[in-house]
Amino acid sequence: MENTDSDSNLQLDNKKRILAWSLYDWANSAFATTIMAGFFPVFLGAYWAPESIVDTAQKTFLLGAFNSGASLIVMILAPILGAIADHMAGKKKFLAAFCLMGVIMSASLGFLASGQYWFALVLYALGTIGFSGANIFYDSLLPAVASEKKVDYVSSLGFSLGYIGGGLLFTLNVAMYLLHDSIGLTEDQAIKLSFISVGVWWLVFSIPLFRKVPEPYVKEKISASQAIKGGFTQLKTTFQDISRLKYVAMFLLAFWLYIDGVDTIIRMALDFGDSLDTVDLGPTELIVILLMVQFIAFPATLLYNTFAQKIGIKKGLLVAIGGYGLITILGYFISENWHFYVLGGMIGLFQGGIQALSRSMYSRLIPKKKAAEFYGFFNMWGKFAAVIGPFMMGGITKLTGNPRFGLLSLLALFVLGGLILFFVDLEKGEELAQKFDEEVEI
Numbered sequence: 001m002e003n004t005d006s007d008s009n010l011q012l013d014n015k016k017r018i019l020a021w022s023l024y025d026w027a028n029s030a031f032a033t034t035i036m037a038g039f040f041p042v043f044l045g046a047y048w049a050p051e052s053i054v055d056t057a058q059k060t061f062l063l064g065a066f067n068s069g070a071s072l073i074v075m076i077l078a079p080i081l082g083a084i085a086d087h088m089a090g091k092k093k094f095l096a097a098f099c100l101m102g103v104i105m106s107a108s109l110g111f112l113a114s115g116q117y118w119f120a121l122v123l124y125a126l127g128t129i130g131f132s133g134a135n136i137f138y139d140s141l142l143p144a145v146a147s148e149k150k151v152d153y154v155s156s157l158g159f160s161l162g163y164i165g166g167g168l169l170f171t172l173n174v175a176m177y178l179l180h181d182s183i184g185l186t187e188d189q190a191i192k193l194s195f196i197s198v199g200v201w202w203l204v205f206s207i208p209l210f211r212k213v214p215e216p217y218v219k220e221k222i223s224a225s226q227a228i229k230g231g232f233t234q235l236k237t238t239f240q241d242i243s244r245l246k247y248v249a250m251f252l253l254a255f256w257l258y259i260d261g262v263d264t265i266i267r268m269a270l271d272f273g274d275s276l277d278t279v280d281l282g283p284t285e286l287i288v289i290l291l292m293v294q295f296i297a298f299p300a301t302l303l304y305n306t307f308a309q310k311i312g313i314k315k316g317l318l319v320a321i322g323g324y325g326l327i328t329i330l331g332y333f334i335s336e337n338w339h340f341y342v343l344g345g346m347i348g349l350f351q352g353g354i355q356a357l358s359r360s361m362y363s364r365l366i367p368k369k370k371a372a373e374f375y376g377f378f379n380m381w382g383k384f385a386a387v388i389g390p391f392m393m394g395g396i397t398k399l400t401g402n403p404r405f406g407l408l409s410l411l412a413l414f415v416l417g418g419l420i421l422f423f424v425d426l427e428k429g430e431e432l433a434q435k436f437d438e439e440v441e442i
Contacts, residue, residue: 012144012145012146012147012150013145013146013147013150014145016212017144017145017212017213017214018145018146018150018154018157019208020145020208020209020211020212020213021138021141021142021144021145021154021158021209021212021213022154022157022158022161023161023165023205023206023208023209024138024158024205024206024208024209025138025158025159025161025162025165026161026162026164026165026166026205027165027201027202027203027204027205027206028099028102028131028134028135028138028162028202028206029162029163029165029166029167030165030166030169030170030197030198030201030202031102031106031127031131031198031202032131032162032166033166033167033169033170033294034166034169034170034173034194034195034197034198035106035109035124035127035195035198036128036131036266036267037266037267037269037270037290038170038173038174038270038287038290039173039177039191039194039195039287040109040120040124041063041267041268041269041270041271041274042191042270042271042274042283042286042287043120043191043283044059044063044117044120044121044271045059045271045274045275046274046283047114047188047191048112048114048115048116048117048120049062049115049117049120050114050115053115053117054117056275056277056403057275057397057398057400057401057402057403058398059117059271059275060268060271060272060275060393060394060397060398060403060406061394061395061397061398062117062121062394063121063267063268063271063390063394064264064268064389064390064391064392064393064394064395064397064406065390065391065394065395066121066122066124066125067125067128067264067267067268067386067390067391068386068387068388068389068390068391068394069125070124070125070126070128070129070132071128071132071385071386071387071390072387073129074128074129074132074133075387077129077133078136078380079231079232079235079380080228080231081094081133081136081137082136082140082231082380083227083228083229083230083231083232083234083235084227084228084231090215091137091140091141091215091216092137092141092209092210092213092215094133094137095134095137095138095141095209096210098129098130098131098133098134098136098137099130099134099202099203099206100130100203101126101127101129101130101133101134102127102130102131102134102202103130103199103202103203104199105123105124105126105127105130106127106195106196106198106199106202107195107196107198107199107200108123108195108199109123109124109127109192109195110192110193110194110195110196110199111192114188136380138209139379140216141209141213141216142154142155143216144213144214144215144216145213163294163297163298165201165205167294167295167298169197169198169201170290170291170294171291171294172197173190173194173197174287174288174291176190176193176194177190177191177194177284177287178284178288187283235377238374238377241367241370241374241436242374242377244432244436245365245366245367245429245432245433245436246429246432247365247424247425247426247428247429247432248362248365248366248374248429248433250420250421250423250424251361251362251365251421251424251429252362252378252381253420254416254417254418254420254421254424255358255362255381255382255417255421256381256385256417257413257414257416257417257420258321258324258354258413258414258417258418258421259354259355259358259382259385259417260385260386260387260388260389260413261324261328261389261410261413261414261417262324262351262354262355262385263385263386263389264386264389264390264392264393264410264413265324265327265328265347265389265410266351267386267390268389268390268393268394268407269290269344269347270286270287270289270290271403272331272403272406272407273286273289273340274286275397275403276334276403276404278334278335279334279335279336279337279339279340280337281337281340285337285340289340289341289344290344292341292344292345292348293344293345293347293348293351294348295348296344296345296348296349297347297348297349297351297352298352300348300349300350300351300352300353301351301352301353301356304316304320304349304350304352304353304356304357305353305356305357307353308353308357313357313360313361313364313426314361314421314424314426316353316357317354317357317358317361317421318418318421318422320350320353320354320357321354321414321417321418321421322414322418323346323349323350324347324350324354324414325411325414325415325418326346327343327346327347327350328407328408328410328411328414329408329411330342330343330346331343331404331407331408332404332405332407332408334404359378361426362374362378364426364429364430364433365424365426365429365430365433366433367433367434367436367437368433368437369436369437370436388413389410389413392406392409392410393406393407393409393410394406396409
């Protein structure tokens with residue numbers, strides 16, 4: 001039997017609405033796979049900013065700076081956009097605006113000429129802002145489709161469809177790139193069409209959400225200024241609550257550091273491979289390696305969860321962080337093409353596990369009576385990732401002229417994050433959360 005929100009005409013747990021909402025993850029994940037992690041870093045160096053125009057170290061610095069800049073803008077906007085999403089009607093309008101921004105920027109990349117690297121970087125950064133900004137309003141629509149009992153299932157469904165949808169389009173784009181001669185295209189044309197396909201894919205598969213998912217009911221409509229003021233008041237309250245929960249605060253700091261390193265590797269790995277002068281990895285091999293990572297990550301995430309259940313969530317997370325630390329060290333010593341394939345396989349083994357276990361551990365540390373508030377903060381906090389890492393990796397590469405030192409600098413994020421996590425006492429954290437629940441009144 002479907003649940004109905006008594007304050008509105010919303011029917012919660014409606015299968016069609018759940019599918020429509022989840023398909024947006026299928027839609028926008030194309031940007032994360034094909035553009036952010038895949039073709040953009042490779043095409044930036046091979047076409048828009050070849051070594052004849054921009055030296056390798058400068059290209060890496062620019063990619064890192066624009067990645068960090070886009071993340072920083074999202075970091076500044078997130079509390080404001082989150083407040084609007086929580087307290088005002090019109091969530092779908094804001095979602096549509098950021099979605100269209102991402103769609104247009106993605107497709108526009110397919111029309112740039114060789115050497116136009118500044119335009120490419122600006123479009124990429126704006127596309128990233130559109131991608132992240134839309135996700136804030138997309139997340140805020142979840143209560144409009146799922147009851148409290150179903151919310152975890154629906155959220156997981158969205159993530160799953162995202163992996164499948166993003167991976168499917170990326171596979172099709174890789175096939176188009178590898179078989180470009182057979183279909184009458186040049187390599188450059190195949191990649192340009194891939195950028196355009198992301199915009200079309202993102203737009204088309206977003207339509208079900210806008211058609212089927214209703215705008216959440218708002219009892220009392222307020223102005224934007226009131227919404228922002230209320231949002232910051234709520235944010236202040238959340239900070240005060242976190243200050244009472246020592247281990248939540250420690251975990252969030254650790255998470256911010258190590259997940260920044262993870263996101264940086266996702267965004268900068270292909271640029272790193274393209275920048276090595278002792279490894280002869282062409283665009284084709286780099287893209288195939290990324291595709292390999294996607295296929296390894298899906299089953300590895302499930303297997304890693306089983307592994308973590310046997311040794312404990314915290315130990316499982318520390319192993320994954322240690323794995324990424326080892327990746328940065330081994331990356332410094334890469335000298336053969338097959339080394340890069342091994343590192344790609346290692347990333348696939350840990351990528352999904354570290355994200356899934358982070359959410360699971362956090363759920364054990366927070367008070368159950370304020371779970372929605374704390375999860376909202378966790379989601380916002382996660383959007384701050386990739387602020388330090390890309391700029392640090394790009395900056396050190398430019399200063400030293402060696403991308404190996406740039407990658408190695410990320411080791412600091414994993415060491416600091418892992419060290420702080422080591423001192424998070426899960427048992428005491430659960431006790432503090434339980435005590436908080438006993439004291440607080442909702």
